[in-house]
Amino acid sequence: MRIYKVLFKIFIGFILAFVLIALINFIPTIRLANSTMSVFVGDWVNVYYETEKEAARDAFELAEERARELAELLGLTEKENIRIYIYDKQRTMQTKKYGYIVPFLGLDWHIGDNISTDVILTSPANPGKAHDYNSVKNAVLHEIVHAYNHVLNEDMTYWVDNGLAGYLSGQNPGDIKRYGTIPTLEQTRIKGLTAPIKFADFNGYQYSYSYIEYLDNTYSWDSIKAFAQAGDYEAAFGASEEDIYNGWLRYITD
Numbered sequence: 001m002r003i004y005k006v007l008f009k010i011f012i013g014f015i016l017a018f019v020l021i022a023l024i025n026f027i028p029t030i031r032l033a034n035s036t037m038s039v040f041v042g043d044w045v046n047v048y049y050e051t052e053k054e055a056a057r058d059a060f061e062l063a064e065e066r067a068r069e070l071a072e073l074l075g076l077t078e079k080e081n082i083r084i085y086i087y088d089k090q091r092t093m094q095t096k097k098y099g100y101i102v103p104f105l106g107l108d109w110h111i112g113d114n115i116s117t118d119v120i121l122t123s124p125a126n127p128g129k130a131h132d133y134n135s136v137k138n139a140v141l142h143e144i145v146h147a148y149n150h151v152l153n154e155d156m157t158y159w160v161d162n163g164l165a166g167y168l169s170g171q172n173p174g175d176i177k178r179y180g181t182i183p184t185l186e187q188t189r190i191k192g193l194t195a196p197i198k199f200a201d202f203n204g205y206q207y208s209y210s211y212i213e214y215l216d217n218t219y220s221w222d223s224i225k226a227f228a229q230a231g232d233y234e235a236a237f238g239a240s241e242e243d244i245y246n247g248w249l250r251y252i253t254d
């Protein structure tokens with residue numbers, strides 16, 4: 001009997017240690033703002049930054065210039081002020097989403113993200129290995145689209161959300177035939193905790209861009225807007241999700 005009690009205590013100990021480690025991991029995500037941050041206040045966005053002021057100003061000006069247009073393209077009915085937090089180091093930005101574990105995840109491409117309607121971004125001044133100044137600056141528009149999409153339709157799929165974000169922020173991947181294996185219909189429905197990593201692995205950013213490009217070339221922007229809000233393929237396009245997927249396949253293989 002005693003041995004079971006000891007084993008049970010050890011088991012509980014492991015569980016508690018695991019929970020504690022998980023809690024500690026996510027401490028950086030509790031507050032997006034650092035106490036030393038300054039802010040640019042705009043009509044559409046507020047940009048908080050650490051020391052890289054000029055790069056933050058660049059991102060702020062681009063965001064202010066384009067936010068209205070993005071909101072209109074998505075059919076946002078009420079003006080939504082977006083808070084954007086720009087961190088000097090890519091590592092700091094990543095810990096704000098995933099916690100202290102980020103050095104083990106190898107997310108060189110991960111330069112920005114959104115948490116509901118808040119946006120976090122690496123400073124364009126320190127763009128990391130996979131990006132440059134302009135691509136990071138431009139990513140602020142991608143993340144603003146995510147923030148708007150969150151207001152518009154919380155159930156929007158990861159695929160459509162990123163397709164719209166990439167397409168509307170002009171992250172044109174060029175010749176799509178370069179990107180190898182085309183995602184399956186199943187892959188376009190990706191969701192869950194590991195979605196960001198798997199999505200990048202199958203070139204989801206590039207392919208979802210071309211998916212929205214296909215919709216734009218085939219249907220009216222109003223129907224895409226309706227689709228963004230309700231996620232209903234039949235109502236917006238008079239076609240099923242599978243029909244649209246097959247139409248897109250033909251579009252990119254022709």
Ligand SMILES: [Zn+2]
Pocket residue numbers: 142146161162165
């Ligand atoms: Zn995205």
